[in-house]
Each structure stands twice: as C-alpha cells, then as structure tokens.
Amino acid sequence: MSNTTGQDTGQKPAYELLGLTAGEYRGICERMGREPNYVELAVFSLMWSEHCGYKHSRPLLGRLPTEGERILQGPGENAGIVDIGGGLAVAMKIESHNHPSAIEPFQGAATGIGGIVRDIFAMGARPVANLDPLHFGSLDKPRQRFLLDGVVEGIAAYGNCMGIPTVAGEIHFEDAYEDNCLINVMCVGLVRQEDIIRARATGPGNLVVLIGSSTGRDGIGGASILASAEFDETAEEKRPTVQVGNPFMEKKLLEACLEMRDKGLLVALQDLGAGGLSSSSSEMASKGGTGIDIDIARVPLREPDMEPFEIMISESQERMLAVVEPSREAEVMAVCEKWDLDATVVGKVTDTGRLRVFDGDEPIADMPVKALVDEAPTYVVEPRRPEHERDQPLPEDHYPQPEDLGRVLLDLLASPNVCSKRWVYEQYDHMVQTDNALWPGGDAAVLRIKGRRDGIALTSDGNGRRTFLDPRRGGRAVVAEAARNLSCVGAEPLAITNCLNFGNPEKGPIYYQFQQAVEGMAEACEALGTPVTGGNVSFYNESFGQAVYPNPVVGMLGLVEDTGRLGTHRFQNAGDLILLAGDARPAADGSEYQLTVHGEVAGRIPDVDLEGERRLQALVRRAVREGLAASAHDISDGGLACCIAESAIEGGLGAAVDLEALAGGARDGLRPDLLLFGEVSGLVVLSAAPAAARRLQEEAGDVPLAVIGEVGGDRLTFTGAGGPAIDVPLAAAADAWQNALERRMAP
Amino acid sequence: MKAKVYITPKAGILDPQGLTIERSLPALGFEGVSNVRVGKYIELELPDGEGAGESLERMCRKLLANPIIEDFEYELIEE
C-alpha cells in the first residue's frame, strides 16, 4: 500500500508523535496483521485516543445504571433518548469543549454548541434547548473575565443564530479552573418516536453522503492532542488547530437533515465531530455491523493540497455523514440544493467489516472496523486516595463566628458563585421557539410542548468543590441537587446525561476521584430513579500538573404534568409562611461561606441521605402540583440565608425568619452562621398561605417541615434568641445580588 | 485583479466598539490614545478590465457598506 510515510517524523517513531504507546502500536499491528501505514496510524491514533476510545473510563462507566422503562436509547449513540409518552421522545446529550475554549474562548464555545447540536439532530430530533454549565477561575483576574466574556459571546453567537434557546446552565468561579476552564454544553431535542434516526450504516451498497461544509485543516489532531493531553506552555502554539464555527451553515444543515428525515430519505445519520471522517464512518459501520469504503478524492476541500490523512482526520465543523439508498440519491441532493448545501457521495456501505479508504482508484488504507471502534485498550490504574481528603468534617467551632452576619449575607449575595447570572443569560436568546414556561433564574427551566398539557423540565448542576473534598459524596450530591432542582418546579426527574471533568486519569488520586464520583452518582441515580442516557468523559483537565476540581456535571430531564402548575422560586404574597423542608445539618465544609469568608476549601462535606432526599422531593413536587406551595427553592450555594434572600429579591417581598424555629431536629444547637450559610444536601425552602401551610404540615408525613418565618415587608431579618442576627433592607440585598456580575464585568 | 475595501463608521456616528477599545487601552498602560474607530476590511478578487473600479464602487454602495452609517474606501491592486 502506498503513501506509507506521509510525513517526516524525525527521530521519534510516528506512533509516539501521534500519542500512542509502544504497546498500543503492537496491538494495532496484531489486529492489522501488518504494520499500518501513516494514514491508518493516524486513524487509529484518533480512535484509540482517550477522547474517542474511553481507555481509562470504560471499565468504570459500566457501574452507572443505564436502563429504565423510559430509556429508548442509552449510551453509545449520538445522544440518549427518553420516552415522554404520547409518541414523543426527548434526545439529550452533554459534552465538554474545555481545551478548545481555554485556547480561543469565542470559537471554542461556539463550536462546542455546534457539535452538541449536531449530536441531537443526528438522532432526528429538533433541538429545543441548550444548557451551559461553565467553570472559570476567579473574576479578579483579567484573563478570566476575558474567558467568560468570550465563552458567553461564543455560545450566544452560535445558539442565538441557530434559533435554539439557551434556557439554563450554571457558572462557578474557583481558582482551580484558572488555567483550565470547564466549558460544558448540553442540548436537548424533541422527536416523534417513529422519526428517531440512528447512526447504523446498514445495507451494503447504500451510499455514504457527506453534507455541509468543505473540509479544511481545522482541528487536525484535535481529538488526540487537544482533548487527551495536559496543557502546558505550548498551548498557545496549538492555536491553529482550533476550529471556527459557522452557525448559519449549521442552521441550514439542521433544517435540511430534518426535511430529509420527514421525507424518509435517511438510513442513518452521524455528525462529524472529534476524529472527523475517520470516527464517523467507522462508528457508523460498527453500529451497522458493516464496512464502509470512502473515496477521499471526492471530499470537497477548502485547501487544495491536503494530505490523505489530513482529509480523514480533519475536524472541520458543520458536516454530517448520511447513509442513503441509491434510489433516493436524487431526492437527497434536491433537499441539499434547496438549502444551498454541498452534498457529495463519498463512499458506500460494504459487507467487509472494514473501513477502506481510496484516493480515486488507489487504495490507501484498509482497517478492521471492530479494531478501530471496539478494541481500544482499556487501562485500570491503582486508585490512591488524595492526601487532602479527610475522614472527619471540620469541628463546628473551627472558624470564629463573624460579628456582622448581615455583612456576610451581602458579601455572599455578591459572590460571583451566588449572584444573579442575568448578565450572562440576557446575552442568550432564551425565548426563541416560544416554549419557555419558566424564564431563566429559577431552579430549573420548563418548556411546554405545544399541543400538550405537560412539559419538560431541565437543569444542569456540577459542584467540583464538594467532589474535591469527597468524590463519592460529591457524586451523590450533584445528582441529588439536580433532582431537587427539578422537584422545586414540580417536575418528576426522569434521566440524566453527564459530563465527567477530571484531571489526568493515569495518576492514582485522579483515578480514585473518578471511580468514587462515578460510584456516588450511580448510587444516587439508582435511588432517585434517573438512569444515565450517555454523556462524555473529559480527562486531562490539568495545567502545569495541577488538576481542576473533579467535576461530574449532571444534566437532568424531568417531566411536569401540567405547565399551568409550576413551582417558582419567587415569594408570591405578603403574609405567606416560610417553611423549611428536610432534615439535614448544614456545614461550613465545602461551602461558599467557607471560601468567601474564611478563605479556604477544607474538611469533609456532609453525606447525602438518599432515602430522605427521595421523600423530600416527593413532598415538594406534591406541594407544587397541588398548588399548596406558593414558592419552592432549593438550598445550595450560600446556604439558607441566600436561598431566602433570592426568593425575596425575585419576588419583590421581604422576609422575617426565626432562627430558633430553624434550629430544631438535625440542626439542634447549630451556630447561627452555619444555620444561615452552611451547605448540605436535602433542604428546600417553601412558602405557602397559612391554611395551605397547615395542610402541607399534615401531609408531610415523615418529612420534617418547620414553619420558620413569614413573607412580607421590605427587609430581610433573621432573628435569634439574642435579637436580630441579620437585618438588611431588601433593596440592599437586591442590589448586591442583581448587579454583582455586571459590575465585575464592566469594562 | 485584487481589491482591498475599508469600511468605517461615518464621521459623527457613535462607534461603541471603538469607544470600548479606547477605554480599555489605559488599563493596559497605553495612555493618550484617542479617536479609535472600528471598521471592516474586505479583500476580494474581481475580473480585470476597465470597469473594475466602477464595479467595486457599486458593490460597496449596494452591499459591502451601508451608506447611511458607513463610509468606504478601496484600493485596486494590479498584479
């Protein structure tokens, strides 16, 4: 076979430059029955990269529950699919675009959106929502402001142009992400069940059609280099490999693909993401149990002098690969022409079980599909508990209690992790498609389904700080928090998609964190009945040897029975009673209070009582659905005081809270600062009219439900035995919370 | 033949992009910079011949620039 060298590789063997080990190279030779040529080696290096091959995660991911009666498609396809009844289904997927965004925030984030949106319409679904969980370093640093600004603009530019509302997300700022931001993107689509398309290349003789942008050198090596190696000083030099997004092209691609779906023209559909043509064609062949022949001479190029291997691994954006029957070719071309899209037959499905690449008539690569897709080696690393982990939480008197708790409240409300993210979500078109029954800012987004009474609820959550202190508890907590957020709007949690952001898994402590976090998530998913529909693993989130906080990010889907009866976090009426539901004891460990006021992240986070969590959430959902609760809001960053302050600010009504009523049950004897600002899973603040509050208490069963205060007035007061611990004007709290981010980002 | 087209905001039109740059320069230690105006630069190739300049002029008026808010200049480069 010709073209074996492709490139001068100097002294190091080619496989090493492509990121493969000597052992992996031997494995490739064995499976090939000979030495691979450079094209084949390039394709293998991508397919066997951590990013495509899940070498360190595959053995552990099996622990996650992936089955349930609503799960129509679990992990392994472009996206997971969940049955929501009435013949409809939801496609959902989350992905990371961390490294590209750290290099070039605007394009990195934009192409992240492009990729995840393609995953959704590859399933035949129309994208209806984007969610974007983001993690940056401290905003005190100009570079971090630049990153936030660029990432948000990139998401806005792409998502807004596509006409897909960005309905929710979350943003955290911690030093741990300073050199390695986490940019996760999630997309959700709706599809009639009979319209679901899969990426199975079936029917030898069927045509393989490349649709969309021409192929250039962008992103070459992206999958193997960018996503699978740590960052260092050379990151800047890697800039040329960052892809540039064209949302207008993708909008046309979306509409054309859905039109072809409606006309029944597609046997299979797959997006070209990481690994480009190599991974899309081999994965389609693998799923179809077939082979694929590709003729690279037919691939429309943006640059004339591209090498064969470059064409095979290019990550040019806005391209889809379709399998169509020869008799429908003309119809496919007609749809593409209508949308002014290039479409080219670049190959055909075969029964060989091999991915064969030709340059015109000349064969240039021939590889077994199974070896490429299913036989990437897996690695198990000896897990080692990180040294910072503690068996015991900090003693509750570890920190002195601040004198001015009102000041603490205002500082926490103005912390970028707690404050309103309006500055961000107003840059996203969050209303297009006119389905948003709840606008951003609450616990979860709710979208109506036109023509139906029910709707879908969406949230994304991640808390690296807690997972850092205890990965198993952190894994449990993040799933529980997502479910709690959905319950607060009245939704029944159905399923999750996850993006697991970790450091270098070849290191024992990182492997340990990954293993423990997956274990914790699995336990919570089982207890709360939310299987995993797929997702993404992002390893090597390290810079200069320092890993980010281990951060499993969860995107969760829920169903609301009636979009006319939704929970809101806003207080509604003066005179309503404020209730605290749940029986957990907040702690400083891992809290925003600990970081902002005491300047450290230390201790051990409290465990999550999953059984109690399940009961609590059922009560909250009932309270919302039956209209008994006027508001419901999950206690998270900033603790109970910030939770109540947010409900008050957004509702335009003050609140008076009795700290003594708060300090019962599990919270017996807890110091006021921890009562107010400590954090723990399993607490929700409700408000209700007095009669409704009484009914709620009767119905609460074994879920503790304490009346702790009253809505009304224009101040926020928290009063203990010795008088008011906090007494601040609502307007001051509102100013701190609403405008903090805008002030930080002002030029 | 090659052409370079420069499009700038008309004199007197507020240019928020320029202003933002102007305001952020002092923070980076560049004092005294004023009158920052941000425009667009377009490169294109067009058929050689007599009418090239005229054709480009019309292109600018019709599509490349919006004469209500933008001025344009161009260079034609004979090869």
Place this chain on the structure above:
Amino acid sequence: MAASPHTAAPPARFGVVIFPGSNCDADTHDAIETFAGAEGRYLWHKETRLDDLDCVILPGGFSYGDYLRSGAIARFSPLMEAVRRFAAEGGLVMGICNGFQVLLEAGLLPGAMQQNEKLKFICRLVSLKVENDQTPFTRRYRQGQVIQAPIAHHEGNYFIDEEGLAELEANGQVVLRYCDPEGEVTQEANPNGSLANIAGICNREGNVFGMMPHPERVCDALVGGTDGRGVFDSIIDSVRERSGR
C-alpha cells in the same frame, strides 16, 4: 372598527417569510394560528407570488447568517423584490427584529441599525410606549399605552440622520418607543442606544412597519404574556376593514 367575532368573515391571510437563517418563522406562524380571524402560510425566500396574501411578515432570525450586516443580503432575495411590489400596491408588510433590519437595508423603511451600545446581544422583556395608535399594526392599542414584549438582538441600535428623524416625528412614523414601566421615555429604559428610544417605525403611507421587539413571543400567557396579540389583532381588523369583509 373591529369586526364582531361572531361574523364569519374570511380570515386575514398572512405570509411568513423563511430565509435560510430565519428562526422565528415557526414562532410567528404558530402565533398567527392562535387567532380565529387569521391563517398563515410560509413563504420560501425564492417565492415571488404574494397575491393571495393580505400581510407579509418578515420574522426574526439571521436571514443569511448576517455576517456582513443584519439583513444586508436578504434584501437581494427574489422574494424581497416581490415584497417591494406588494408594499407599493398597499399590501401590509411587517418586519420583526431581523425582519425590521431587512426592511431598513431594503430601503422600505428609513434609517439603519447599528450594534447595541453595549456591544452585547440582549434578550429581555422591555416596556414599550405606543406612540401612534392609528397604524394598521397598532390600532388595537391606545396612544400612550405601555405594553411589554421581549427584545432579542445584537443590532437594534436604530440610527437616522437629523432630518430623517424630524420627518419621522412630524409624520407620526415613530410607532413604538422604549420606556420604563410607567411609560416614561428615559435613557435608562433604552436597552440598546436607539436614537430617540425608537423601537418601531412605519413608512409614510403606514403600510410597512418594523419593530425590534417580538410580538409573537407574547401571544400566550403561559410563555410570558399576551401584550403582543394587539399587533396581530390590529392587522386582522385592518384587513377586514380594507376588504369590506
């Protein structure tokens, strides 16, 4: 005046334009379908026959990607030539958001759009003051009425030269202005830097109207309000009156 809902008048016929990058076409079409007195169909940007229509709506979106300037390329589509003729013959034409930008670029409305003053895309509910309740698009509102509708744009900073502005004001062509919830037209209530807080204008004849806010997004209480219904009701009334239906 408004026709009684009990008369079985034929519905007002709306055409909703689809440029390849339109993304509010379905929202606008769906909103129209909620009016008993209206029916809508889509108009592909290569179509040129509009003679079955009473009103053409250019919806929001990014017509042709809008990389050069919003609406700059859309104005040259085959459909826009037909829209020009349709308008010249007195047909009702409304541009929403990107549709407004296209109407400006096409010269069907005077002025131009610049980037928002703060250079950011803004998506938010804003208050609008109805300055002219005599147009076919606003007759269901009262002069001075304050309505709420969302904006969602990056280039909504309206500009026109002094003469042009004086002419707009003199002819009552300024139809909507950004205001505070009490109806005061203030600088703080101006979300994008628009000259004279202009949010919507019409042509001199009154049959071509553009507005940056999205009325189609506030046609259902479940998803944000109903203040936008008046725009569609106004058009339906106007069509009925014109055709004597």
